[in-house]
Amino acid sequence: MKFLSKIIAASAVLLGAASTALAQSPVTLDVYYAFPAFAKFHEPLAAEFMKEHPDIKIQFRAPAASYDEGHQAMLRASITNNLPDVYYSGYHVLHELVGKLKARNQILDLGTMMDAESKEWRDANYADNILDLGRVDGKLYGLAFNASMPIMFYNADLVKKAGGDPDNMPTDWPGIMELAKKIKATDSGIAGLAYNIHDWPDEWLWDAMLMQGGGELTKDGKVAFGDEHGLKALEYFRSFVTDAGMPLIDWDQSRQAFIAGQIGIFFDTPARLSQDTELIGDRFKLRTAVFPVDDKEKGGLPTGGNAAVITASDPAKQKAAWEFLKFVTGPKAQEQVVKMSGYLPTNKAATGTDYLGPFYEANPNYATVAKQMALSRPWPGYSAGNTVRIWRTQREIISKVMSGDVSIKDGLDSLVSETQALMK
Helix, strand or coil: CHHHHHHHHHHHHHHHHHHHHHHHCCEEEEEECECHHHHHHHHHHHHHHHHHCCCEEEEECCCECCHHHHHHHHHHHHHHCCCCCEEEEEHHHHHHHHHHHHHCCCCCCCHHHHHHCCHHHHHHHCCHHHHHHHEECCEECEEEEEEECCEEEEEHHHHHHCCCCCCCCCCCHHHHHHHHHHHHHHCCCCEEEECCHHHCCCCHHHHHHHHHCCCCCEECCEECCCCHHHHHHHHHHHHHHHCCCCCCCCHHHHHHHHHCCCEEEEEECHHHHHHHHHHHCCCCCEEEECCCCCCCCCCCEECEEEEEEECCCCHHHHHHHHHHHHHHCCHHHHHHHHHHCCCECCCHHHHCCCCCHHHHHHCHHHHCHHHHHHHEECCCCCCCCCHHHHHHHHHHHHHHHHHCCCCHHHHHHHHHHHHHHHHC
């Protein structure tokens, strides 16, 4: 009997040790994001997080080519039950993604986790309008990680050569077009500007041109751009080619042409500011300015970027994922993201003197996007779904308008009818 008792006691010790070891075993998070170039900040942030949290391992999937490609992959993974634990969703497809995953109980409502944190911590780190970027139907499903609005990059040397003032760039589109024409006229090998909407991977630049003029994407479940706002947008797109000499090449080639000094004004995400600054070097003076806005009273800009969502089903992974989300949206991580890219920080504390304050003073090009905060609007997309297919259809039509293969009026009619049909 004593022998049996010893065996039972020994077994209990072994089981206890095994349980402790199991409880202390690392949690591995499967993380998925868009744009391979963004590994430049995702990878070092993950490494820093793992140093601070040795019990959590971050493992990345191969990044998606774009937000739209990532969204399509997530919808497929939902059906096959092969979702990652954490995903960075583009804001314009977040509503659709949440709707699909929520129906399958595959996405976590972050509200309960946020409510469990102290109010002081939340108020110190997150502004309400930034948290709203991750809300769907009033509930918090994502924490805003990247935020941006399109800005204007320009070659200050070409602007000055054309008679413009690099310190006082035009703030509306008619003014920008006049300057772009003058830049083009200085040299037959120079384009006045480039606005690469004809092959942009998502609808961001389309929304921007509509919204800056006071227009809307949809209203009451119907297309809202079949008016003077949509017409004016297409008129601008066509004039970029005919008047400003914009080459209809893909956006990466266009960016390389700008870096080489062959384009005067270039519209892009601030996410590539750091890389462009390095590549341009002392080839010419790179400057940035706010996006032109025609309607100073009602105009706005879509806030691009992404929100991190948790799609893990295991409670231990959910808890670990929440720690990861808090870290990557914290002031220290956001400071690194801004310096490595040019994005707008999504953490309130990150703009303070302990983090980005001195950097912005020393690098005014990076502060441009922050000057547009008053213009920040949600990136709408199509809440009923089909956003990716809609944009690819719209992009083909816009490209034909820019090349002159379709008239502006016919192009607008096609945009409205095709979009309305796909919204159904």
